[in-house]
Amino acid sequence: MLFFVTGASGSGKSACIPGLRDQLGDYAIHDFDEVEVPEDADTRWRQQTTEYWISRAIEYQHMGRDTIICGGAVYGEILASPSITQIDRFAACLLDCNDLLRIERVRSRGNTISMDMLCWSAWLRVHAADPTWCPEVITNGGCNLMQWQRWSHWQKGDPRWRQPLINTTERKLAQINADIIRWIQHETATDYPPPLAHQLDDNPEAHLSQDG
DSSP, X not given: OEEEEEOXXXXXXXXXXXXXXXXXXXXXXXXXXXXXXXXXXXXXXXXXXXHHHHHHHHHHHHTTOOXXXXXXXXXXXXXXXXXXXXXXXXXXXXXXXXXXXXXXXXXXXXXXXXXXXXXHHHHHHHHTTOTTSOTHHHHTTSXXXXXXXXXXXXXXXXXXXXXXXXXXXXXXHHHHHHHHHHHHHHHHHOOOSOOHHHHSOSOHHHHHHHTX
């Protein structure tokens, strides 16, 4: 199974990796940004990197290992990635925190934070709950191999659109790790979702006709 721990800058994605590796030694755990991040990293780069990590997870799947990727992947982009249907099962969560704490965390690393970063975190928060919310934010200017038609017809409340939010605002790092592990254990023990090859629709019209 493949798990994506996602979120905007300052949400706690990278900080949780050492603790997850200590407690989940059987998993292949990677930071999304382990690959070289160019100075002009953009939507296309993020989508191509998401596909790269999915391909790595497929390799681990063949070896019988589950994978956890912590970083800047986006749920709609994961679903639209060309190779995701080769993953038996996957789940994604969104780490989130309030804006004041996000600013503090980013600045504590010696980085600058902009209004664009805060707007991005707000968009991710709504995107996690509603596939119809401004999809052009990720569909415009991205990789031309993305399969947007897999979910572009889904509406808010569709049970296939599942990205729970883990709020890290008032949580210590050990508590955040515990929250993530509980989520992973829950997803592992739950039969839903079905294999993605059956869950995603490359032909939305066929799906709608089957629904009556």
